[in-house]
Amino acid sequence: MADDAPGPIRMRGAGYYSEHTTGAKLAIDAAIPLVLAALQRMDLAASATPFGIADYGAADGGTSIALHHTLLAALRARTERAITLTYTDLPHNDFSALFRLLHGLLPGRAALGLADVPGLFTFASGTSFHRQIFPDGTISLGFSATAMHWLSRLPAMLAEHVHAVGAEGGDLAAFRAQAAADWETILLARAHELSVGGRLVFANFCTDANGHYLGWTGGQNMHATFAKHWRGLRDAGAITGEEMRRATFPQFYRTVAEFRAPFDDPGSPVSRAGLRLEECFTRVTKCPYAERFAAGQPGAEFARTYVPTLRSWSETVFSSALDQGRPEAERQDIVDRFYAAYEADVAAAPEGHGMDYVHCFMVIAKDPTAGV
Numbered sequence: 001m002a003d004d005a006p007g008p009i010r011m012r013g014a015g016y017y018s019e020h021t022t023g024a025k026l027a028i029d030a031a032i033p034l035v036l037a038a039l040q041r042m043d044l045a046a047s048a049t050p051f052g053i054a055d056y057g058a059a060d061g062g063t064s065i066a067l068h069h070t071l072l073a074a075l076r077a078r079t080e081r082a083i084t085l086t087y088t089d090l091p092h093n094d095f096s097a098l099f100r101l102l103h104g105l106l107p108g109r110a111a112l113g114l115a116d117v118p119g120l121f122t123f124a125s126g127t128s129f130h131r132q133i134f135p136d137g138t139i140s141l142g143f144s145a146t147a148m149h150w151l152s153r154l155p156a157m158l159a160e161h162v163h164a165v166g167a168e169g170g171d172l173a174a175f176r177a178q179a180a181a182d183w184e185t186i187l188l189a190r191a192h193e194l195s196v197g198g199r200l201v202f203a204n205f206c207t208d209a210n211g212h213y214l215g216w217t218g219g220q221n222m223h224a225t226f227a228k229h230w231r232g233l234r235d236a237g238a239i240t241g242e243e244m245r246r247a248t249f250p251q252f253y254r255t256v257a258e259f260r261a262p263f264d265d266p267g268s269p270v271s272r273a274g275l276r277l278e279e280c281f282t283r284v285t286k287c288p289y290a291e292r293f294a295a296g297q298p299g300a301e302f303a304r305t306y307v308p309t310l311r312s313w314s315e316t317v318f319s320s321a322l323d324q325g326r327p328e329a330e331r332q333d334i335v336d337r338f339y340a341a342y343e344a345d346v347a348a349a350p351e352g353h354g355m356d357y358v359h360c361f362m363v364i365a366k367d368p369t370a371g372v
Protein backbone atom coordinates (compact mmCIF):
# COMPACT_ATOMS: atom_id res chain seq x y z
CA MET A 1 0.00 0.00 0.00
CA ALA A 2 2.60 2.57 0.80
CA ASP A 3 4.45 2.65 -2.49
CA ASP A 4 7.76 1.72 -0.85
CA ALA A 5 6.58 0.18 2.44
CA PRO A 6 8.59 -2.77 3.88
CA GLY A 7 6.53 -5.28 1.90
CA PRO A 8 3.57 -5.44 -0.44
CA ILE A 9 0.67 -4.36 1.71
CA ARG A 10 -2.85 -5.16 0.67
CA MET A 11 -6.31 -5.97 1.91
CA ARG A 12 -7.06 -9.68 2.28
CA GLY A 13 -8.26 -10.95 -1.09
CA ALA A 14 -11.05 -13.10 -2.55
CA GLY A 15 -13.72 -10.68 -1.34
CA TYR A 16 -12.68 -11.16 2.33
CA TYR A 17 -12.03 -7.43 2.67
CA SER A 18 -15.53 -6.20 1.83
CA GLU A 19 -17.25 -9.10 3.61
CA HIS A 20 -15.54 -8.16 6.88
CA THR A 21 -15.62 -4.38 6.76
CA THR A 22 -19.24 -3.41 7.26
CA GLY A 23 -18.13 -0.10 8.81
CA ALA A 24 -16.31 0.93 5.62
CA LYS A 25 -19.47 0.29 3.62
CA LEU A 26 -21.55 2.34 6.07
CA ALA A 27 -19.12 5.27 5.63
CA ILE A 28 -19.40 4.98 1.84
CA ASP A 29 -23.19 4.83 2.05
CA ALA A 30 -23.02 8.10 4.00
CA ALA A 31 -21.22 9.66 1.02
CA ILE A 32 -24.00 8.76 -1.45
CA PRO A 33 -26.01 11.98 -0.85
CA LEU A 34 -22.83 14.02 -1.41
CA VAL A 35 -22.16 12.23 -4.70
CA LEU A 36 -25.75 12.73 -5.88
CA ALA A 37 -25.75 16.41 -4.88
CA ALA A 38 -22.40 16.93 -6.64
CA LEU A 39 -23.87 15.32 -9.75
CA GLN A 40 -26.82 17.72 -9.61
CA ARG A 41 -24.40 20.64 -9.80
CA MET A 42 -22.67 19.25 -12.89
CA ASP A 43 -23.55 20.06 -16.47
CA LEU A 44 -23.80 16.57 -17.95
CA ALA A 45 -24.62 17.59 -21.49
CA ALA A 46 -21.56 19.76 -21.85
CA SER A 47 -19.38 17.12 -23.46
CA ALA A 48 -19.65 14.41 -26.09
CA THR A 49 -16.84 12.47 -24.43
CA PRO A 50 -17.57 9.68 -21.92
CA PHE A 51 -18.46 10.58 -18.35
CA GLY A 52 -15.43 9.24 -16.49
CA ILE A 53 -15.83 7.91 -12.96
CA ALA A 54 -12.84 6.87 -10.87
CA ASP A 55 -12.90 4.96 -7.58
CA TYR A 56 -9.46 5.51 -6.06
CA GLY A 57 -8.22 2.81 -3.66
CA ALA A 58 -11.28 0.62 -4.21
CA ALA A 59 -9.90 -2.70 -2.83
CA ASP A 60 -12.23 -5.52 -4.01
CA GLY A 61 -14.98 -3.05 -4.93
CA GLY A 62 -17.53 -4.62 -2.59
CA THR A 63 -17.92 -1.71 -0.22
CA SER A 64 -18.63 0.90 -2.93
CA ILE A 65 -20.75 -1.17 -5.31
CA ALA A 66 -24.04 0.15 -3.85
CA LEU A 67 -22.79 3.73 -4.28
CA HIS A 68 -21.93 3.05 -7.91
CA HIS A 69 -25.32 1.43 -8.60
CA THR A 70 -27.01 4.58 -7.23
CA LEU A 71 -24.67 6.94 -9.06
CA LEU A 72 -25.06 5.10 -12.36
CA ALA A 73 -28.85 5.09 -12.08
CA ALA A 74 -28.84 8.85 -11.41
CA LEU A 75 -26.51 9.44 -14.35
CA ARG A 76 -28.54 7.27 -16.71
CA ALA A 77 -31.66 9.21 -15.77
CA ARG A 78 -30.02 12.38 -17.06
CA THR A 79 -27.71 11.45 -19.91
CA GLU A 80 -27.11 8.86 -22.59
CA ARG A 81 -23.39 9.61 -22.63
CA ALA A 82 -21.10 6.61 -22.45
CA ILE A 83 -19.79 6.11 -18.93
CA THR A 84 -16.43 4.72 -17.89
CA LEU A 85 -15.90 3.46 -14.34
CA THR A 86 -12.30 2.75 -13.43
CA TYR A 87 -11.37 1.14 -10.15
CA THR A 88 -7.86 1.91 -8.96
CA ASP A 89 -5.70 0.35 -6.30
CA LEU A 90 -2.11 -0.81 -5.81
CA PRO A 91 -0.68 -3.61 -7.97
CA HIS A 92 -0.98 -6.28 -5.25
CA ASN A 93 -4.70 -5.68 -4.81
CA ASP A 94 -6.97 -8.63 -5.59
CA PHE A 95 -8.31 -7.23 -8.87
CA SER A 96 -9.57 -10.70 -9.77
CA ALA A 97 -12.13 -10.53 -6.94
CA LEU A 98 -13.09 -7.05 -8.20
CA PHE A 99 -13.68 -8.28 -11.76
CA ARG A 100 -15.67 -11.26 -10.50
CA LEU A 101 -17.86 -8.88 -8.48
CA LEU A 102 -18.36 -6.56 -11.47
CA HIS A 103 -19.37 -9.46 -13.69
CA GLY A 104 -21.70 -11.04 -11.16
CA LEU A 105 -19.50 -14.07 -10.60
CA LEU A 106 -19.07 -13.93 -6.82
CA PRO A 107 -21.21 -16.56 -5.07
CA GLY A 108 -24.08 -14.92 -3.22
CA ARG A 109 -23.29 -11.49 -4.68
CA ALA A 110 -24.22 -12.03 -8.33
CA ALA A 111 -26.94 -9.35 -8.22
CA LEU A 112 -24.33 -6.71 -7.41
CA GLY A 113 -22.68 -6.93 -10.85
CA LEU A 114 -22.61 -3.93 -13.17
CA ALA A 115 -22.38 -5.77 -16.49
CA ASP A 116 -25.97 -4.95 -17.45
CA VAL A 117 -25.79 -1.18 -17.01
CA PRO A 118 -26.27 0.19 -20.54
CA GLY A 119 -23.37 2.16 -21.98
CA LEU A 120 -21.09 1.45 -19.02
CA PHE A 121 -17.47 0.41 -19.58
CA THR A 122 -15.55 -0.82 -16.53
CA PHE A 123 -11.77 -0.82 -16.11
CA ALA A 124 -9.14 -1.13 -13.42
CA SER A 125 -5.75 0.48 -12.85
CA GLY A 126 -2.95 -0.64 -10.56
CA THR A 127 -1.28 2.78 -10.48
CA SER A 128 -0.91 4.47 -7.10
CA PHE A 129 -3.04 7.53 -6.42
CA HIS A 130 0.21 9.27 -5.52
CA ARG A 131 0.69 9.51 -9.29
CA GLN A 132 -1.44 10.74 -12.14
CA ILE A 133 -3.49 7.73 -13.26
CA PHE A 134 -5.66 9.12 -16.08
CA PRO A 135 -4.97 11.49 -19.00
CA ASP A 136 -5.64 15.17 -18.38
CA GLY A 137 -9.30 16.17 -18.18
CA THR A 138 -10.79 12.67 -18.52
CA ILE A 139 -12.37 12.18 -15.07
CA SER A 140 -15.75 13.77 -14.38
CA LEU A 141 -16.33 12.36 -10.92
CA GLY A 142 -13.63 10.94 -8.69
CA PHE A 143 -14.55 9.05 -5.55
CA SER A 144 -12.33 7.70 -2.83
CA ALA A 145 -13.06 6.23 0.58
CA THR A 146 -10.83 5.22 3.43
CA ALA A 147 -7.64 5.01 1.40
CA MET A 148 -5.65 8.27 1.35
CA HIS A 149 -4.35 7.90 4.91
CA TRP A 150 -1.84 5.47 3.37
CA LEU A 151 1.37 7.36 2.74
CA SER A 152 3.66 6.98 -0.26
CA ARG A 153 6.55 5.99 2.02
CA LEU A 154 7.21 5.22 5.65
CA PRO A 155 8.81 8.38 7.07
CA ALA A 156 9.91 6.83 10.40
CA MET A 157 9.93 3.44 12.10
CA LEU A 158 8.61 3.46 15.65
CA ALA A 159 10.43 1.51 18.36
CA GLU A 160 7.55 1.20 20.84
CA HIS A 161 4.39 1.78 18.81
CA VAL A 162 2.96 0.67 15.48
CA HIS A 163 1.14 3.81 14.31
CA ALA A 164 1.72 7.55 13.93
CA VAL A 165 -1.01 8.14 16.53
CA GLY A 166 1.58 6.93 19.06
CA ALA A 167 4.52 8.85 17.54
CA GLU A 168 6.21 11.76 19.27
CA GLY A 169 8.80 14.48 18.59
CA GLY A 170 10.82 14.11 15.41
CA ASP A 171 9.01 10.90 14.40
CA LEU A 172 5.63 12.64 14.57
CA ALA A 173 6.97 15.63 12.65
CA ALA A 174 8.27 13.30 9.93
CA PHE A 175 4.84 11.65 9.57
CA ARG A 176 3.11 15.04 9.51
CA ALA A 177 5.44 16.39 6.82
CA GLN A 178 5.05 13.25 4.67
CA ALA A 179 1.26 13.43 4.96
CA ALA A 180 1.24 17.10 3.87
CA ALA A 181 3.52 16.40 0.91
CA ASP A 182 1.44 13.37 -0.16
CA TRP A 183 -1.83 15.28 0.13
CA GLU A 184 -0.55 17.97 -2.21
CA THR A 185 0.72 15.32 -4.65
CA ILE A 186 -2.62 13.49 -4.57
CA LEU A 187 -4.58 16.69 -5.21
CA LEU A 188 -2.33 17.95 -7.99
CA ALA A 189 -2.59 14.60 -9.79
CA ARG A 190 -6.39 14.75 -9.47
CA ALA A 191 -6.39 18.38 -10.68
CA HIS A 192 -4.83 17.16 -13.92
CA GLU A 193 -7.24 14.24 -14.32
CA LEU A 194 -10.42 16.12 -13.52
CA SER A 195 -12.40 17.75 -16.29
CA VAL A 196 -13.38 21.38 -15.78
CA GLY A 197 -16.55 21.42 -13.64
CA GLY A 198 -15.81 17.89 -12.44
CA ARG A 199 -16.04 16.86 -8.80
CA LEU A 200 -14.10 14.79 -6.29
CA VAL A 201 -15.92 13.24 -3.35
CA PHE A 202 -13.58 11.90 -0.68
CA ALA A 203 -14.22 10.21 2.65
CA ASN A 204 -10.80 10.05 4.28
CA PHE A 205 -9.81 8.89 7.72
CA CYS A 206 -8.96 11.87 9.89
CA THR A 207 -8.33 13.14 13.40
CA ASP A 208 -11.43 15.12 14.33
CA ALA A 209 -11.92 18.16 16.55
CA ASN A 210 -12.15 15.86 19.62
CA GLY A 211 -8.79 14.30 18.77
CA HIS A 212 -10.63 11.09 17.84
CA TYR A 213 -9.53 8.80 15.03
CA LEU A 214 -10.12 5.27 13.75
CA GLY A 215 -10.36 2.91 16.71
CA TRP A 216 -10.21 5.60 19.36
CA THR A 217 -13.31 7.56 20.26
CA GLY A 218 -12.86 7.39 24.01
CA GLY A 219 -12.84 3.65 24.77
CA GLN A 220 -10.01 1.17 24.30
CA ASN A 221 -7.47 2.50 21.81
CA MET A 222 -7.17 0.04 18.91
CA HIS A 223 -3.70 1.13 17.80
CA ALA A 224 -2.44 1.06 21.39
CA THR A 225 -3.83 -2.49 21.66
CA PHE A 226 -2.04 -3.51 18.45
CA ALA A 227 1.17 -2.00 19.86
CA LYS A 228 0.72 -3.72 23.22
CA HIS A 229 0.42 -7.18 21.65
CA TRP A 230 3.24 -6.65 19.12
CA ARG A 231 5.49 -5.44 21.96
CA GLY A 232 4.32 -8.49 23.93
CA LEU A 233 5.71 -10.76 21.20
CA ARG A 234 8.98 -8.83 21.28
CA ASP A 235 9.21 -8.95 25.06
CA ALA A 236 8.54 -12.71 24.96
CA GLY A 237 11.41 -13.10 22.45
CA ALA A 238 9.09 -14.24 19.64
CA ILE A 239 10.05 -11.30 17.39
CA THR A 240 13.13 -9.07 17.26
CA GLY A 241 13.36 -5.34 18.04
CA GLU A 242 13.84 -4.74 14.31
CA GLU A 243 10.63 -6.65 13.54
CA MET A 244 8.91 -4.50 16.17
CA ARG A 245 10.12 -1.31 14.45
CA ARG A 246 9.29 -2.51 10.97
CA ALA A 247 5.64 -3.00 11.96
CA THR A 248 4.89 0.68 11.61
CA PHE A 249 1.83 1.55 9.55
CA PRO A 250 2.74 3.95 6.71
CA GLN A 251 -0.38 5.94 7.55
CA PHE A 252 -1.41 9.30 8.92
CA TYR A 253 -4.81 10.58 10.02
CA ARG A 254 -4.75 14.21 8.90
CA THR A 255 -6.67 16.86 10.81
CA VAL A 256 -9.37 18.94 9.12
CA ALA A 257 -6.96 21.90 9.12
CA GLU A 258 -4.38 19.74 7.30
CA PHE A 259 -6.97 18.61 4.74
CA ARG A 260 -8.12 22.19 4.23
CA ALA A 261 -4.70 23.84 4.12
CA PRO A 262 -4.10 23.67 0.33
CA PHE A 263 -7.60 25.06 -0.33
CA ASP A 264 -7.50 27.80 2.30
CA ASP A 265 -4.35 29.27 0.75
CA PRO A 266 -5.31 30.89 -2.58
CA GLY A 267 -1.66 30.92 -3.60
CA SER A 268 -1.06 27.19 -3.02
CA PRO A 269 -0.26 24.98 -6.04
CA VAL A 270 -3.58 23.16 -5.46
CA SER A 271 -5.62 26.39 -5.53
CA ARG A 272 -3.68 27.58 -8.55
CA ALA A 273 -4.47 24.27 -10.26
CA GLY A 274 -8.15 25.18 -9.94
CA LEU A 275 -9.37 22.91 -7.14
CA ARG A 276 -11.96 24.48 -4.82
CA LEU A 277 -13.35 22.98 -1.62
CA GLU A 278 -17.16 22.89 -1.68
CA GLU A 279 -17.83 20.90 1.48
CA CYS A 280 -15.79 19.59 4.38
CA PHE A 281 -17.04 17.98 7.57
CA THR A 282 -16.20 15.09 9.88
CA ARG A 283 -18.41 12.18 10.85
CA VAL A 284 -18.09 9.20 13.17
CA THR A 285 -19.45 5.87 11.93
CA LYS A 286 -20.07 3.64 14.92
CA CYS A 287 -18.42 0.23 14.90
CA PRO A 288 -21.17 -2.22 13.91
CA TYR A 289 -19.45 -5.05 15.82
CA ALA A 290 -19.29 -3.05 19.06
CA GLU A 291 -22.92 -2.05 18.55
CA ARG A 292 -23.92 -5.72 18.40
CA PHE A 293 -22.04 -6.33 21.65
CA ALA A 294 -23.77 -3.33 23.23
CA ALA A 295 -27.08 -4.87 22.13
CA GLY A 296 -26.34 -8.01 24.14
CA GLN A 297 -24.03 -10.20 22.04
CA PRO A 298 -21.74 -12.32 24.29
CA GLY A 299 -18.20 -10.94 24.62
CA ALA A 300 -16.50 -14.02 23.16
CA GLU A 301 -18.68 -13.87 20.04
CA PHE A 302 -18.00 -10.14 19.68
CA ALA A 303 -14.25 -10.84 19.89
CA ARG A 304 -14.52 -13.66 17.32
CA THR A 305 -16.28 -11.47 14.75
CA TYR A 306 -14.59 -8.13 15.52
CA VAL A 307 -10.92 -9.10 15.35
CA PRO A 308 -11.21 -10.42 11.73
CA THR A 309 -12.29 -6.96 10.60
CA LEU A 310 -9.08 -5.54 12.06
CA ARG A 311 -7.13 -8.35 10.46
CA SER A 312 -8.60 -7.71 7.00
CA TRP A 313 -6.67 -4.46 6.60
CA SER A 314 -3.81 -4.69 9.10
CA GLU A 315 -2.39 -8.17 8.62
CA THR A 316 0.15 -7.42 5.92
CA VAL A 317 1.75 -4.66 8.00
CA PHE A 318 2.62 -7.23 10.65
CA SER A 319 3.41 -10.16 8.37
CA SER A 320 5.71 -8.11 6.14
CA ALA A 321 7.53 -6.72 9.20
CA LEU A 322 8.74 -10.23 10.01
CA ASP A 323 12.16 -11.33 8.79
CA GLN A 324 11.50 -12.90 5.40
CA GLY A 325 14.19 -15.48 6.24
CA ARG A 326 11.77 -17.09 8.69
CA PRO A 327 9.90 -20.07 7.22
CA GLU A 328 6.43 -19.13 5.95
CA ALA A 329 4.73 -21.38 8.54
CA GLU A 330 6.63 -19.65 11.36
CA ARG A 331 5.61 -16.20 10.13
CA GLN A 332 2.00 -17.35 9.84
CA ASP A 333 2.16 -18.76 13.38
CA ILE A 334 3.48 -15.46 14.81
CA VAL A 335 0.75 -13.45 13.09
CA ASP A 336 -1.92 -15.95 14.22
CA ARG A 337 -0.63 -15.67 17.82
CA PHE A 338 -0.76 -11.90 17.58
CA TYR A 339 -4.42 -11.77 16.51
CA ALA A 340 -5.32 -14.57 18.95
CA ALA A 341 -3.87 -12.46 21.80
CA TYR A 342 -5.90 -9.46 20.61
CA GLU A 343 -9.03 -11.64 20.45
CA ALA A 344 -8.41 -13.06 23.94
CA ASP A 345 -7.99 -9.52 25.24
CA VAL A 346 -11.34 -8.47 23.78
CA ALA A 347 -13.09 -11.64 24.96
CA ALA A 348 -11.79 -11.18 28.53
CA ALA A 349 -12.82 -7.52 28.81
CA PRO A 350 -14.93 -6.51 25.78
CA GLU A 351 -16.15 -3.22 27.20
CA GLY A 352 -14.77 -0.21 25.30
CA HIS A 353 -13.30 -2.17 22.37
CA GLY A 354 -14.48 -1.22 18.91
CA MET A 355 -13.38 0.41 15.71
CA ASP A 356 -15.46 3.52 15.21
CA TYR A 357 -14.56 5.15 11.89
CA VAL A 358 -13.71 8.85 11.95
CA HIS A 359 -13.88 10.38 8.48
CA CYS A 360 -13.42 13.75 6.90
CA PHE A 361 -15.87 14.06 3.99
CA MET A 362 -14.87 16.51 1.28
CA VAL A 363 -16.40 17.64 -1.99
CA ILE A 364 -13.95 19.36 -4.31
CA ALA A 365 -14.70 21.04 -7.64
CA LYS A 366 -12.47 21.90 -10.55
CA ASP A 367 -13.07 25.56 -11.20
CA PRO A 368 -14.14 26.45 -14.77
CA THR A 369 -11.45 29.16 -14.70
CA ALA A 370 -8.75 26.59 -13.86
CA GLY A 371 -5.49 26.80 -15.72
CA VAL A 372 -4.51 23.11 -15.57
Ligand SMILES: C[S@@+](CC[C@H](N)C(=O)[O-])C[C@H]1O[C@@H](n2cnc3c(N)ncnc32)[C@H](O)[C@@H]1O
Pocket residue numbers: 001002003009010011021024025028056057058059060063064088089090093127128129130144145146147148150313
Ligand atom coordinates in the same frame (compact mmCIF):
# COMPACT_ATOMS: atom_id res chain seq x y z
C1 LIG B 1 -9.23 0.28 3.76
S1 LIG B 1 -9.18 -0.05 2.05
C2 LIG B 1 -10.59 0.89 1.49
C3 LIG B 1 -11.27 0.23 0.34
C4 LIG B 1 -12.55 0.92 -0.08
N1 LIG B 1 -12.26 2.18 -0.75
C5 LIG B 1 -13.44 1.14 1.11
O1 LIG B 1 -13.64 2.30 1.50
O2 LIG B 1 -13.93 0.16 1.66
C6 LIG B 1 -7.83 0.95 1.48
C7 LIG B 1 -7.45 0.65 0.06
O3 LIG B 1 -6.58 1.69 -0.39
C8 LIG B 1 -5.61 1.08 -1.19
N2 LIG B 1 -4.45 1.97 -1.30
C9 LIG B 1 -3.57 2.32 -0.35
N3 LIG B 1 -2.62 3.11 -0.84
C10 LIG B 1 -2.93 3.28 -2.15
C11 LIG B 1 -2.32 4.01 -3.21
N4 LIG B 1 -1.21 4.70 -3.01
N5 LIG B 1 -2.90 3.98 -4.42
C12 LIG B 1 -4.04 3.27 -4.62
N6 LIG B 1 -4.65 2.56 -3.66
C13 LIG B 1 -4.10 2.56 -2.44
C14 LIG B 1 -5.30 -0.20 -0.47
O4 LIG B 1 -4.61 -1.12 -1.28
C15 LIG B 1 -6.69 -0.64 -0.08
O5 LIG B 1 -7.27 -1.47 -1.05
